[in-house]
Amino acid sequence: MNAFSKLHPRIREMLAQQSIQEPTPPQEQAIPAILAGENVLLIAPTGTGKTEAAALPIFHKILSKEHQGTQAVYITPLRALNRDMLRRFHEWGEKLQVSVAVRHGDTSQADRRKQSLRPPELLITTPETLQVILTGKRLRKNLASVRMVVVDEIHEMASSKRGSQLAVLLERLAENAGDFQRIGLSATVGSPDIVARLLVGNFRSYKIIQADVKRASDLRVVSPKPTRADYAMASTLECDPSLAAQIRFIRETTRSRKCLIFVNTRQAAEVLGSRFRQLGEPIGVHHGSLSVEARVEAEEAFKGGALRGLICTSSMELGIDIGDVDHVIQYSSPREVSRLLQRVGRAGHKIGLISSGTIIATCADDVAEACAIARRAAAAQLEPIQIHEKPMDVLANQIVGLEMDFGDIRLEKAYQIFNRAYPFRDLTMEEMRGVLAQVEEHRLTRVQDDIIQRTRKAREYYIENLSMIPDEKRYNVYDIVGRRSVGTLDEAFVVSFARPGATFVTKGEIWEISEVEEDEIKVVPIHRSGEIPSWTGEEIPVPFEVAQEVGRIRREIREALEAGCSEEQAAEQLREKYPVD
Incomplete structure (x- = not known):
């Protein structure tokens, strides 16, 4: 008897047809708890x-009830x-x-109408789209029957205002x-209890399952x-010899192993991509x-074997299915332990296989930081997750959301809803009244006799501010030869650079600007050099604990050199403590 024996007979039959006989350790631990109705954080x-540990009980419960x-x-x-x-x-x-x-922003109108008239039993969506669904009269009614909610890759949102x-x-x-x-669901969580509380709120019980999978x-x-x-x-590529050495290392590795090459910024992705x-x-x-077309095309080419390597940002960090990955290369320090573990976990993507990864350090400081992070990763010393406590911009945004949900809602009722959410557990009524006054000042709400009422401006504001991800005006880049969209450029880069005849890099390819319109840049592919675009919001902070260890490494190297050690001897001391070649 294993966890699968508790599932609906039709699910067991389906698993048998797929030759799936035994549950994995996470499935064995999580399926019974989920079937029992417990709130679960599975790590x-x-x-x-x-994913299947959560999905199989969902299908079971849907099949078991009318x-x-x-x-x-x-x-x-x-x-x-x-x-x-x-x-x-x-x-x-x-x-x-x-x-x-x-259902998300790319879902067609026809599919949206179909979902509205005949709601699916299982709906896959994003937080921002759920924000929209909750305010629609018919869609809201369709969600009144929801009995289970799964939040996948919850760590990705926990430490941001999206969480x-x-x-x-x-x-x-x-x-x-x-x-x-x-x-x-998450692969890496530094503070399980905090993340679980974020998921379930202040007054509900929960179970944390950390599957012991070596x-x-x-x-x-x-x-x-x-x-x-x-x-x-370096002369051929018009780059620094150090960059040429790094490119040579990546090229040699991808020729023998199928690799994901993670970078920290889109700019770095384009620098490497254009050289390759x-x-x-x-x-x-x-x-x-x-x-979307360019990303899907790259995913399919990698999965099918046409590409031996894929240079990617955090866009490929999560569980998107791209087939087998033999090795992960992290170009420059990943800045965070959890980020490194998440990325290297994409290699050897099966139980029993080794997740192998290489960090390419680009300078001396990068070596120290990469060493500290690699050691902490091997010791499973993840940085703690810090959530945003009582973020007032989120409070203002969600006050308008409650107006959209209810039309009119009593202030006390709204306060109770916020108070159930973990980040707002310590919110005072005085603080809420203060934010409410500012929202009212902008005519996004009206308060009369402690009743929050919707205004005409509320819906427009709400739809334009669904996401807590900082937004920047973007220009669509349209290839007039291939007749398709290539990607987007930020307004700051366009204003300072874009003009007919200018050349730039995106998707690793060189493009010449043919025409600049109000929201679109029309381009043609060319074969000469171009400018690397910049995009906003790309800096990753270094956790305090990592920075302290980097300081200790630097101090130890300095003391070794001052004590008369040669550079090679100092490097050897570093190799004894850290996984560095």
Whole structure:
């Protein structure tokens, strides 16, 4: 008897047809708890079946009860993950006769209308789209039957204001549907209790399941030194010899192993991508400022083997299915332990396989930082997650959201809803009145006799401010030769650079601007050099604990050199303590 024996007979039959006999450790631990109705935070390494650990009980509960409307909502932080989940769940849904649909900003009007008239039993969406759904009369009614909500990759939102917004959003959904079961999934969490509280709120019980799955990992830090050949390549690529050495290391690695090459910024992705394109290497580029078509094309090419390497930002950090990955290269320090573990976990994406990764340090300070992070990763010393406590901009945004939900709502009732959300557990009525006064000043609400009332401006504000992700005006880049969108550029770069005849890099390719319109830049592909665009919001902070360890490494090296050690001896001392070549 294992956890699968508790599932609906049709699910067991489907698993048997797929030759799936035994549950993985996370599934064995989580499925009984979820079937019992407990709120669960499941923490398990990538590739150990944690998605199925939540999905199988969802299908079981849908099959076991006769209800109209949407029974379960599956929330992910990215549209790309939505598409990926739809592919995975759609096959199960067809076999089990359970309707599954995805809804986000790219969903067509026809599909939206279909979902409105015939709501799917399992809805896959993002927090921002759920914000919209809750305010629609018919859609809101469809969600009144929700009994389970899964938040996938919850760590990705927990430490940002999206997490605080999501916590309130779940309480708004509970006002509409009644209390429901909550399940959170993550591969890496530094503060499980805080994340669990963010998921379930202040007054509900929860169970944290940290699946004990031993995933061997092999992490090394390297800093390639330029060779004579690298100097020649630097001349060809018009770059520094150090960069040429790093490119040579990546090229050699991808020729023997299929690699994801993580970078910290879109700018770095384009710098590397354009050089590999010059060299004719089968290495693609994937980041959030490329069009959906360009990203999907890169994913499919990598999955199918046409690409040996894929340069990516955090856009590929989460669980998007891109097939087997042999090795992960992190270009420059990943800045955070949890980020490194999440990224390296994409390699050896199955139980029993080794997750192997290499950090390419780009300078001496980068070596120290990469060493500190690699050591802490091997020791599983994740940085604690710090949520945003009582973020007043989120409070203002969600006050308007409650107006959209209810039309009129008593101040005390609104306060109780906020107070149930963990980030607002210490919110005082005085603080809420203060924010409410500012919202009223902007004519986004009206307060009479302690009743919050909706205004005409409220809906426009709400729809324009669905997300807590900082926004910047973006220009669509349109290839007039290929007749398709390539990606987007930020306004700051366009204003300072874009003019007909100017050349720039995106998707690792060079483009010449043909025409600049109000919201679009028309381009044609060319074969000469171009400017690397800059995008906003790309800095990753270094945790305090990592910075302190970097300081200790620098001090120890300085003391060794002052004591008369040679540079090679000092380096050897570093190699004894840290996984550095």
